[in-house]
Amino acid sequence: MEQTPKLRFDKVDMVFFRPNQPPVQVLKSISFDVGAGEFVCLLGPSGCGKSTILNIAAGLIRPSAGTVTAGSRLVTGPGWDRGVVFQEYALFPWLTVRENVVLGAKSGAGKVDHVRFDHFLGVTTGMYAHKDKLPKELSGGMKQRAAIARTLANDPEIILMDEPFGALDPYTREALQDQLVEIWSASRKTIMFVTHSVEEAAYLAGVVILLKAHPGELKAVIRNETRWPRERASEELIGIERAIRRVERT
Numbered sequence: 462m463e464q465t466p467k468l469r470f471d472k473v474d475m476v477f478f479r480p481n482q483p484p485v486q487v488l489k490s491i492s493f494d495v496g497a498g499e500f501v502c503l504l505g506p507s508g509c510g511k512s513t514i515l516n517i518a519a520g521l522i523r524p525s526a527g528t529v530t531a532g533s534r535l536v537t538g539p540g541w542d543r544g545v546v547f548q549e550y551a552l553f554p555w556l557t558v559r560e561n562v563v564l565g566a567k568s569g570a571g572k573v574d575h576v577r578f579d580h581f582l583g584v585t586t587g588m589y590a591h592k593d594k595l596p597k598e599l600s601g602g603m604k605q606r607a608a609i610a611r612t613l614a615n616d617p618e619i620i621l622m623d624e625p626f627g628a629l630d631p632y633t634r635e636a637l638q639d640q641l642v643e644i645w646s647a648s649r650k651t652i653m654f655v656t657h658s659v660e661e662a663a664y665l666a667g668v669v670i671l672l673k674a675h676p677g678e679l680k681a682v683i684r685n686e687t688r689w690p691r692e693r694a695s696e697e698l699i700g701i702e703r704a705i706r707r708v709e710r711t
């Protein structure tokens with residue numbers, strides 16, 4: 462029997478209405494499934510609607526047409542089953558790392574599970590030593606680790622990531638990619654990850670959803686069966702990058 466996908470986009474359109482300007486169709490008939498435990502990258506040129514797709518999946522905006530389901534539930538707004546990590550770390554600047562993780566979590570006042578939070582700060586993201594620092598005392602990579610710890614502390618089934626490593630230097634970016642892969646392979650969470658880096662998509666994804674712009678339409682779905690551990694710049698991954706670029710050019 463076929464499993465219910467963790468996330469399903471079914472003929473999703475998005476039209477934005479702006480004052481004194483013609484409406485703009487950003488997404489046109491977007492349909493795809495994300496299976497349980499899959500790592501999917503949304504890839505495409507600037508403005509093709511990657512963030513819009515992610516925001517619709519998060520329930521932050523409603524599509525103009527079509528439906529989105531997470532498991533068996535229709536997405537009508539944000540939910541604890543879906544955690545979001547943005548490019549701009551979205552930490553409260555006046556709270557410490559630990560307070561950010563605790564405040565962002567769903568356990569609510571009086572029911573803070575310190576052991577669980579310390580696990581996500583420590584073992585999972587390596588942020589335990591920095592738990593009492595304010596965001597301004599952290600590097601970009603550390604801020605993003607803290608944001609990931611906060612999302613994981615909610616134990617979402619689906620993690621939606623909008624160019625989470627886009628603002629980081631290449632070394633930090635690779636380190637965080639590897640940490641994310643470790644988290645993913647240990648937890649088998651379902652991840653939908655937005656990027657405009659072909660290399661990043663080829664390294665991380667099991668499935669690459671390639672989009673084209675104006676309006677954003679699905680161009681191709683490319684499966685990447687390369688086994689883990691993957692090696693950057695290996696023949697296999699370069700082959701995947703080539704396949705992606707070939708489709709991009711068509």
Ligand SMILES: Nc1ncnc2c1ncn2[C@@H]1O[C@H](COP(=O)(O)OP(=O)(O)OP(=O)(O)O)[C@@H](O)[C@H]1O
Pocket residue numbers: 477478479485487505506507508509510511512513514657
């Ligand atoms: N609220 C809005 N109102 C009007 N237009 C919008 C709105 N949000 C996004 N857009 C437009 O929709 C298009 C797609 O934007 P989106 O941010 O989803 O693209 P993207 O593929 O994530 O781009 P980038 O890679 O540059 O982040 C853009 O042309 C953008 O200007």
